[in-house]
Amino acid sequence: MGIHRRTRLNVVDNSALGKEADTTGKLPYCIHVYKQGRRAKHMPHAELGDKILVAIRGQMRKAYVVGANTHVHYRKHGVPVTDQNMIVLLDEEGNPLGNRITAPIPTKLMANRANVQFSKVLALANKYI
């Protein structure tokens, strides 16, 4: 139903932090979505290419959503939907933490190329769906 507070996510870059979360089985979860909302209690859900704040291994990290499991009623023509929610972790400066994305990501994300931070994430991708 979209990514919002407490949604569990899968890290798909090769950062040590992401791999640690994967091996321990304690998946990161979303704690905030960086998006304008009308009211505090009705915050918008994160979609493809949105920036979120996640809790991972006792730390708070910013991350970009690079794959979303969208509800059947909210799907759009030609936008791939993955079975899991995939994120790429960012460090404090906003650069990607890892140096490779291990999963195929939707081509729709390339529409965000103009964003300098996001273009750094796109540079790590090696396969598009």
Place this chain on the structure above:
Amino acid sequence: MFRPAAREVVKLPTRYFSCKSEPTRAVTATKKASREEIAGLIPAFPEIYPDFLQSPVWNRRNALKEELERQDMLERRMNIDIPEFYVGSIVAVTSSDKNLGSKEHRFVGICIRREKEGLLHQFTLRNTIENIGVEVLYDLYNPTIKKIETLKLEKRLDSDLSYLVDALPEYSTFDFHMEPQAHPAGTPIPVNECKVKLKNPPWTRRWEISSYRGIDDTWTQATPWYKRKLHKTLVNDYEKYDLIANYRTSSTKEQEVFVQTQMQKFEKERHAAGLTRRRILKSAASYK
């Protein structure tokens, strides 16, 4: 409003009811199918062209809207070859993508769902890429679609394969470089009687209480909590007692014949104008 002129109506033997509750009449209906084929009509029309059917919800049916949409759909079908495919067929869709350098994107997958009627008809393809399940929804009449190919024409035991989400990944893994397999014209569409094995629960939906034929033994896999909670009763178990369910939801024979004759007429007009030789109304099972 859009009644065909009397001479256009194909004379078919009268069908008393659209439901098949009476076995004697159901038998006569199957016998007369051959006459239908002589008139160039397709017996399996609702399956091949779900987009040309009326809404299953009666109060949403609107003859004018359907007629206008049908004109647009026929125009589109003159520009793009939309092949016959079913839920369970393996389909490749090439669509234009402004984000890619090649401006073109191809996706291959098994068709797991076909929904909605008219111009809004949608189908969903599913594939597993690098162990990640991917589903892509396409609008059949979206102008960004450049090409639709049926790589393997077959059916499965169910008309909705949504359960592949919870099946083991090998059941939804298909090669992107798959060679198209030709279907011999005039032979019936093969039914793939493969039964999928599900992953361990929790599942996205409770598949064990719906009557899916293509799932291999869901009840033993269901968690004990659910087994205690609910005995093995199917959700729609009572539906077999609803004798006119078919009449309420499915299309009527009269409407099918009307739409098919309209398609034939449209085809003939365009062929006579010499613009195209593309055929809209065709079926792989009944080759003519």
